[in-house]
Amino acid sequence: MTTIGPIVESDILLALEGVTVSFDGFKAVNDLSLYISKGELRVIIGPNGAGKTTVLDLICGRTKVSDGSIKFHDREVTRMKEHEIVRLGIGRKFQTPSIYEDLTVFENLEISYPKGRGVFGALGFRRTAAVIERIHEIAETIFLKDQLDTKAEILSHGQKQWLEIGMLLIQDPELLMLDEPVAGMSVAERVKTAELLNRIIEGRAVIVIEHDMKFVESIAHRVTVLHQGKVLAEGRMEVIQEDPKVREVYLGH
Ligand SMILES: Nc1ncnc2c1ncn2[C@@H]1O[C@H](COP(=O)(O)OP(=O)(O)OP(=O)(O)O)[C@@H](O)[C@H]1O
Numbered sequence: 001m002t003t004i005g006p007i008v009e010s011d012i013l014l015a016l017e018g019v020t021v022s023f024d025g026f027k028a029v030n031d032l033s034l035y036i037s038k039g040e041l042r043v044i045i046g047p048n049g050a051g052k053t054t055v056l057d058l059i060c061g062r063t064k065v066s067d068g069s070i071k072f073h074d075r076e077v078t079r080m081k082e083h084e085i086v087r088l089g090i091g092r093k094f095q096t097p098s099i100y101e102d103l104t105v106f107e108n109l110e111i112s113y114p115k116g117r118g119v120f121g122a123l124g125f126r127r128t129a130a131v132i133e134r135i136h137e138i139a140e141t142i143f144l145k146d147q148l149d150t151k152a153e154i155l156s157h158g159q160k161q162w163l164e165i166g167m168l169l170i171q172d173p174e175l176l177m178l179d180e181p182v183a184g185m186s187v188a189e190r191v192k193t194a195e196l197l198n199r200i201i202e203g204r205a206v207i208v209i210e211h212d213m214k215f216v217e218s219i220a221h222r223v224t225v226l227h228q229g230k231v232l233a234e235g236r237m238e239v240i241q242e243d244p245k246v247r248e249v250y251l252g253h
Pocket residue numbers: 023028046047048049050051052053054055
């Protein structure tokens with residue numbers, strides 16, 4: 001496992017400070033501060049209802065903060081629309097894969113290729129050699145290079161999850177957020193997903209919400225434990241696992 005030292009301020013890609021969100025007076029996230037560095041794979045764990053998914057919803061602009069600041073590269077994103085946040089370089093994968101079942105793996109990746117950039121935006125989308133090369137590169141990364149012509153509907157559950165990760169990767173996000181990526185996967189698929197995440201971390205940051213502790217051990221650089229909308233503990237997995245507070249509310253059960 002990779003271990004990282006203290007966070008260096010200049011490396012911070014995403015900074016949440018004093019973030020609170022209230023739903024009818026109930027604070028699902030309560031004065032939360034969280035800093036994610038470039039090249040970091042952060043896992044957020046915690047009991048049901050701790051506020052994990054809500055934190056991702058806040059970062060991607062799906063839910064608006066009641067109070068506090070969220071900065072990506074020093075740009076305040078709390079008032080931006082979801083699509084503007086995507087364009088800044090924040091990609092989000094939800095629990096259920098949202099792929100196009102009736103399209104092939106190739107077509108699913110092609111449809112996700114960013115069209116607003118460079119000459120493509122001005123001239124309309126074309127299947128150029130560069131696009132095809134990029135699709136092949138991504139397909140290899142997500143273990144689907146031999147399935148490029150396969151319709152997505154006949155992929156296994158795990159392969160569908162990888163395809164959706166590929167659809168995000170092709171947009172080259174600087175921050176990728178994944179909500180329970182290995183839920184429902186076989187043991188072999190979980191091992192390959194850990195390999196995939198360790199492979200894609202270069203040049204970006206990844207935030208993963210996960211309940212599978214074996215998987216968390218195999219990927220996490222640093223773990224944040226949420227409880228009642230607050231950070232209960234944060235640090236390396238070995239330390240977190242021994243923390244009595246964490247054992248009491250989560251791991252000990
Ligand atoms: N849109 C909403 N309106 C009202 N309450 C909400 C809303 N979204 C989340 N909540 C509440 O906020 C709390 C935190 O929910 P959240 O889904 O973020 O938890 P979680 O840690 O992701 O849990 P799980 O592990 O079960 O997915 C829960 O009590 C939930 O019911």
